[in-house]
Amino acid sequence: MINKERILNLFFELVRIDSPSLQEKEVAVCLHKKMEERGYTVTEDKAGELSGGNTGNLIVHVPATGEGTPIAFSAHMDCVHPCHGVEPIVEGDLVRSKGDTVLGGDDKAGIAMAIEALNHLEDESIPHPDVYFVFSICEESGMHGAKNIDTSLLPAKDIIILDSGGKVGSIVVAAPAKAGIMMNFIGKSAHAGIAPEEGVSAIQIAAEAVSKMNLLRIDESTTANLGHIEGGSVTNIVADSVSLTAEARSLHDEVLNKQLEHMESCCADAVKKIGGSYKFEYEISYPALHVPEDSTVLAKVEQACINIGLDPERGPTGGGSDANVLYGKGYNAVTLGIGMSKVHTTDEFIKMESLTRGAELVAEIMKS
Known part of the structure; x- marks a missing residue:
């Protein structure tokens, strides 16, 4: 089972760190420490220098404990304004800010889901192939992290981007x-x-x-x-x-x-x-993103949805994301809906169920 208290605590910790585009260093330091303490290889690329930011993308390598094709998960560290002094609160099943800032679920919910999914696999000693995390910078103001990523640090060609507002189980297969x-x-x-x-x-x-x-x-x-x-x-x-x-x-x-x-x-x-x-x-x-009908990573995601009782739903979106850029660089990129709602506004919220179900889905995709 996904640890509801643990993922909520991690999410709260992340959204309380100020991280407008090109100023993500404090989040990067936090994540670097968490990943390195667990023995994973963490590398910062030069994307920050190339785009005028104070940190680069973080690429984390989690060594395989089982068989399978390497897979990567990506979520961005930056948030849109107003994002200084975020104070998250819980109202029933909803997590939102107090109302004078965005929440920052876009995209710190994606980061929290990826990390909690790995926690779950390790708690249950469930084997997984090589897993990579990409915690990118400057997605909100031009995707400069993805555009300047050091691809030599990311050998996995299948990448799941956790950065869409659809419900958990929705899959973006086309973006303009x-x-x-x-x-x-x-x-x-x-x-x-x-x-x-x-x-x-x-x-x-x-x-x-x-x-x-x-x-x-x-x-x-x-x-x-x-x-x-x-x-x-x-x-x-x-x-x-x-x-x-x-x-x-x-x-x-x-x-x-x-x-x-x-x-x-x-x-x-x-x-x-x-x-x-x-x-x-x-x-x-x-560039435009078009996930092929015969995409093996799409099939893997849809099967993972079915395995945990979700109905996978394919669809297009009118917005771009790091997925467009990574797709253009030759990666097999698929974006997942993670349940964040009213993003880029001070009314932004996410349901607790979306946090936990999103992490559960990511964990299922990670499995060997």
């Missing part, structure tokens, strides 16, 4: 690629009262372009959103510069490319109509 977009519109300044006809309003160019764009829900697998707009100065000067940041996501690369082409064509048409110039730039932040 994301493009980060920057649009700059250049006009010409002029005095707005004396000679406005000599100017070209960058704000007007941007407005024309945006008004023609297909945005928000494009289709069942594609979205696009404008996140920030900035430009101009005072009302008596025709604005000569405006910048917009945006994103587009899709489960299908060809559809994402089509959406990007559409958005740029709107910029070009606006300049043709009003004047001025534009620059449209984008970067693919992470």
